[in-house]
Amino acid sequence: DANWIQTVPGKGWFAALRLYGPLEPWFDKTWRPGEIEPAK
Structure with a gap:
């Protein structure tokens, strides 16, 4: 699973992109990344 981030329960974390x-949608702020989803 290449898109998996291990976290420690009770500890804070942050995502970096x-x-x-x-491309232009990033600069004119019309593009947003999708929500982070829990692994199933």
Whole structure:
């Protein structure tokens, strides 16, 4: 599972997003990443 992030219960965490060559929707703020979903 390449898209899996292990977390420790009770500890805080944050997500970082890296974009390589973002397109116009990123700059004009019409694009948003999807919500983070729990693994099933």
